[in-house]
Amino acid sequence: MSVPAPGPRPGDPRPEQDRPVAALRAEVDAAVAALDALDDRPVSEHPAAFERVHAALGRALSAGSERE
Template sequence: MTVPTPGPRPGDPRPPDERPVAALRADVEEAVAGLDGLDARPVAEHPAAFERVHSALGRALSAGSERG
């Protein structure tokens, strides 16, 4: 007799992200590290740095929310 492999439960909107929390935390830390040394850079470079960090944090947040 074959035992079926469990799949997503009915109603699950998307498959779970298998990345461990430590990997997601590392993504956040890497994103925030993009602000390191910002005070030594010209103010004209600040908006682009904030945009990069904002995008990276958004991706990390999305990946974390997919974990369910």
């Protein structure tokens, strides 16, 4: 089962390509850091955590390609 990638967060009206690289990096770092807690979480919650990382990486990569 696939979870759709979320759009821009409320309060952040800028398109992804207009967000500073530092903000995108922080989002990716936070999503990846959350994987460290998966050992303590039920397996049923793991796919959602991986989807969040995948979505954050996709947004960061997409924004990077838009800047070139």
